[in-house]
Amino acid sequence: MMYTVKKWIALLLLTACLGFSTYAQKTKHQSTEAKKALTASGQLDRAFWSNMLYKMASPVVFNLAAGTLKQNMPVEQGKVPGYSFNAEKVTHLEAVGRTMAGIAPWLALPDDDSQEGRQRKQLRTALLKGISNAVDPGSPDYLNFRTEQQPLVDAAFMAQGFLRAPKALWEPLDSVTKKRVIEEFKSLRNRSGTYNNWLLFAALSEAFLLSVGEQADPARIDFALKKMPEWYVGDGWYSDGPQFSMDYYNSFVIQPMLVDLYAVLKQHNKVTDSAYQQVLKRMVRHAEFQERIIGVDGSFPPFGRSITYRSGAFQLLAQTALLGQYPDQITPGQVRCALTAMLQKLFLHCNNFDARGWLILGFCGSQPSVADYYTSTGSLYMATLGFLSLGLPATDRFWTDQPAEWTSKKAWSGQPFKKDYKVGY
Template sequence: MFRRKFINNLSAMGLGAFLPANNLSAKELLEIPSGKKDRKYWATLLNKIVYPVYSNLAEGTLVQNMPIYSPSIYDGRNNVTYLEAVGRSTAGVAPWLALPDDESNEGKTRLILKNLFLEGISKGVDPNSPDVLNFEKERQPIIDAGHLAHGLLRAPEALWAPLSQETKRRLVNKFKVLRTRKIHNNNWLIFRALTECFLLEVGEDFKKEPIDHALKSFEEWYIGDGWFKDGVKFSFNYYNSFAMHPMLVDTLQILVKHGLAQQETYDLALKRMIRHCVSLERMISPEGTFPLIGRSITYRTGAFHALAMLSLMEKLPETISPTQVRCALTAVKKNLLVDEIFDQNGWLNLGFKGKQPNVADYYTSTGSLYMTTLSFVPLGLPETNEFWSGPYTDWTTKLAWSGKDFPKDFQVQF
């Protein structure tokens, strides 16, 4: 389906061939609307992050070329890190790739990434490929199959429909084989539920029990004011945003579509996610930094997945404008996603702002780091959307600490 010639030509031309050249004068740059500049920055950065993963998977060189950075003496990371990189990248980049093809520089970049994914995932489930992705060993693939399923659900026409029937069959079987694996009783439940919802959505047989178990557990774990416990005990970290709110809302959306859940249940989950994001937006400092709380801080800007997803859904509360989210997240990205987060070959380094392996958790490896792409999902909004077309806007803490008026906050219970 995807000609080898395309991949060879792409490899020869390199990533920069499709990124827009900056030949504008300083005056012309100042006249460009801030949202247009922000979008170019986001798109270029996301492409830089994802391109090594997708291009190597398409070439059959992911295992050969992707380094395994990990603080753990556990030697099983090579069994899981490659699917981590592919699944997490896909969840973050999918809304952008779902946009219609066009002849802009950005459109050409999207088309390249889309074709690389389609070529690559066919190799990733081919048992004869050197890059065949592991779904059969360890428990970690439960998580990253969930991310991959999330990406396919976010861009079905771009990333699922064009696949060959053989590739679809193989991928479905990979998802089903995960049912044999014991699962942790925490946020992991929603990953398995969303994978089963993907099977439901594409017309395959699915298991409802894991979905029901996840929904029942999440309702028990809700402690109020937009926060879930991550299992039986509360942990102050970003997993509510990394996965719990976004995946719960999308799981319920599919169930409502298929008549397996009530609209009121979905509406309640969305209200709770909105409330969580009010707090999340206020965690971004006037300087564009955020608190280093809890585990998995090496997932970097993935901490703002829920806020980014609400922006994509155009469901932000009245007290938060799309433009202030864009400006706040742009400030965070410019502070954090600096050159030092990449190694000499363009792979993400283990760390936070640079190479800092000591801040990584024992389960973290190179592939884990691609969770940072989840903050980029508003690129799925067209450039004419208010998120991108609106003027520069200060976010809540920037207003407050500069002595300007800002909306006060108060707890909300649902």
């Protein structure tokens, strides 16, 4: 049966990458118009991504700009025996830092007059105002960098946001705000983190200071540079400290922050290019596992701690796409379809927002019992990190390639797929 372009687009709007395969195979024998409609599915995927990220980030960014974040953001905490985390003191910086890290590459794209372009401009303009409020002691939304341990974590995510979009998020700030940001980051030096992935938080904050012309604390950087290679256990996996944990922390924190850290240090001749290439190669290897664990229907196994971070579990795969670093025999269209399926499973199948648009504690809907003792509303905005690939322009192959089945779909439909073997680096 022949389909008009209009009908094909309607089908693709409903199925996008999730159910394209039957139609994709038919296009070998169908019209050029139908093939063009399949190519357009990347545009539909992008529209879904951008609308969802805009929805997710808006309550955080627009309230921060208005000085109403602390007033309006709910503070939901994990219902865990012995919960003692002082969420009221740290959750707002969590929301801001994590959201910044997730939306920064997208906001770095140039303005245009599309709906997406207008969304980006609105968020970027509001976030610049919000950053000013966040470090202004006279603002009702002055954020806490100076007490508790948790700000070590979320200042690092804020640093990651600045590093991912310096021209969009750092350079436009006025001199007073820049000075205040630097002072807040330096105030973190009176605290140290735990002996695991937290070493990267201190190091990345110092790398950000280095990137803006400040004197970095070399000890906080060197400690991470020494320990992380020791904690590499092979085949693209790092241990989270001396003991290995089977969870998503290689993607939540370890490998994306390690690559970003080495990128800054390489620019300042603090590490060699070969050292940077090694950590990048290990991240690309780990991306192979990430692509494979996305199921036929977009689901993925909810194992390990911090599972309430939802799509943040795939920050690493999204970042390898953002950097244009794809594993062998895995195409940009394949990664796009896998990530789109995952995002649709999480945010179309599950109701993960409250009535005012804030994320709620849980994995698929409201499930506060699966939260951890350190989890609160602000923590959940790690979910924005799964959208990093939106930083690729709409003309990139990630968006323009025709849909392609990911490994699970190939394997479970009897198609040939790449066998997996360990690597020696």
